[in-house]
Amino acid sequence: MTTRSDGFDPTRVAHLGGRFAPVSEEVDETGLRVEGELPPELDGVYLRNGPNPRFTPIGSYLYPVDGDGMLHSVRLSEGGARYRNRFVRTPALRAEEAAGHALWGGVESLITPGPDEAGPELAHTFKNIPDINVVRHAGRLLALGESDCPFRMSPELETLGKETFGGRLPDGITAHPKTDPATGEMAVFCYALEDPCLTWAMLDRDGRVSRGPTPVAGVDEPVMIHDMALTGRFLVLLLAPAFLDLAAAMRGGSFLDWRPERGTRIALVPRDGGPVCWAHDSAFWSWHTVNAYDTPDGRVVLDYVQWPGPGIGPRPAAPGGAPHGLARAVLDPAAGSVRRELLDDARVELPRVDDRVLTGPHRRTAAAAGSGRTAGLLPGEYDALRWYDVGPAGVTARTWNAGILSVGEPVFAPVPGTADPDEGYWLTFATDRTDATSWLLVLPGADPASGPVARVRIPVRVPLGLHGTWLPTQE
Structure with a gap:
């Protein structure tokens, strides 16, 4: 399969330059420079994934769904820090490294190599792109892509191979699984171009598939769903009218078609396998949920970041x-x-809560934010962090303006042995817009708007990217 490629100029793609520009060097460095003082109770690894094309893209490039995955890790222990980054080496990426250039085009161009270029097993296949998220569940460290098989990584960030969970989830899972902290179960979904267009599944706390791929009744057209939420009773799926159209893409059109006249449907999928509950509303899009929970009167509360549309595609x-x-x-x-x-x-975007409160009421939400003070920020680029406290009196917000820094998703690292959201730290990568240096910022949970208590100098620029996690050493 080879479609349009003429006229593509990667130098004109904004998300291939500036703070988003990919890096090719893999680095392992200890004794990183620290400004301020790293909290001694932080003992673990901050890990983040993000799009990072290994070679100059061909055909097309659509951020954030294109690009090879690269994991960036900062190990914190005893007040010191170590950095390591590695590509997620899928079979397709290994083939491109052997060729010395890109063989696959982006999702909008659908360029695939023939057997002479990539070998018979990879010829005319789609490329795995585990470049969005990274999670750990039941001892497995997983690099995740958009409704595809994750890739299992070693603690040293070496690629161990495609993870199909014993062959029981062969078509893959979402880039945003949700783990119930009470049961240890991980909920996943997967959308597809062919029937069944949407399935869900569950893994137990030991990583075994406790419920295999289960079709979501009432979904007979392929739609893009980036994130989900989980309550004690339900998986919550937002089916915005972002339809996948492979036939249009083959004719040179867009793979994603926004049809707001269709409205947005919300599926409440019972975790016990009962009938799906549906609600229908006017069209809106959400890249990311915050959290969801059940109320005593049987309702479901969902917090999320809302957009008028996905911001990609022609409409x-x-x-x-x-x-x-x-x-x-x-x-x-x-x-x-x-x-x-x-x-x-x-x-705002890239919202997070303390993962220990997922599926239950949350008191605090953090997000990357735009201050309104910086001109020229690209979609997906932010110059502030914003925190929301939710209580009986309503929602209050606090902001830390990052000045010359472009910041990413804030991730919470709790102090071991505590449950108070004030007892911990928010972590994020940041890049200086004046000199392209990158830092890991550590902000206090009790007063995050006061700014970082420590800044760790990263030895290479970390491209602005997507999602990460805190992995405490004792787990």
Whole structure:
């Protein structure tokens, strides 16, 4: 399969330059420079994944769904820090490294190599792109892509191979699985171009597939779903009208078609396998959820970041569409109804909570934010961090303006043995827009808006990217 490639100029793709520009060097360095003082109670690894093309892309490049995965890790222990980065070496990436150049085009061009270029096993196949997220579950460290098989990584970030969970999840899983901290179970979903277009599955705390791929009844067209949420009773899936159209892509059109007239559907999928509960609303898109939980009266509360459309593909959001910002949806499974409200209209994305409160009420949400003070920031680039406290009196927000730094997703690292959200630290990579140096920032949970208590100098620039995790040593 080879489609359009003429006229593609990677130098004109903004997300291949500046703070997003890929790096090719793999580095392992100890004794990193620290400004301030690293909290001695932080003992573990901060790990982040993100798009990082190994070679100059051909055909097309669409951020954030294209690009090879690269893991960046900072090990913190006894007040010191060590950095390591490694590519996620899929079979396709190994073939490109052997060739010395890109063989596969981006998802919009659908260029695939023949057997003379990539060998008979990889010829005319789609490329695995585990470049979005990284999680650890039941001892497995997994680099995750968009509804595809994850790749298992060693603690030293060497690629061990494709993970199909004993062959029981051969088509892959979401880039955003959710783990129930009470049971240790991990919920996943996978969307596909052919029937069944949407399935869900569960893994137990030991990493065994306790429920195999189960079709979500009522979904008969392929749609893109990036993230999910989990409660004690339900998987929560947002089916925005972002339809996948392979036939259009083969004709030179777009692989993703935004059809706001279709509205957005929300599926509450019972974890016990019962019938799916549906709610329908006007069109909105969400890249990322914050968290969801069940209420005593049987409803479901979902916090998420709302957009008028996905921002990729040829059809922009219609004027007057859903406003952007931090939003809340309250769903009634019995009535099939949903009530949405905007909690804050600030430019925010990449929201996180303390992972220990997932599936239950959360008190604090953190997100990357735009301060409005910096011109020229690209989509996916932020110059502030914002925290929300949710209580009976409503939602209050605090902001730390990062100044000349572009920052990423904030991840919470709790102090061992505590449950208080103030007892811990928020971690994120940041890159200086004036000299391209990168840092790991450590901000205090009790007063994050006061700014970092420590900054760790990373020996290479870390491209702005996506999702990460904190892996405490004692786990």
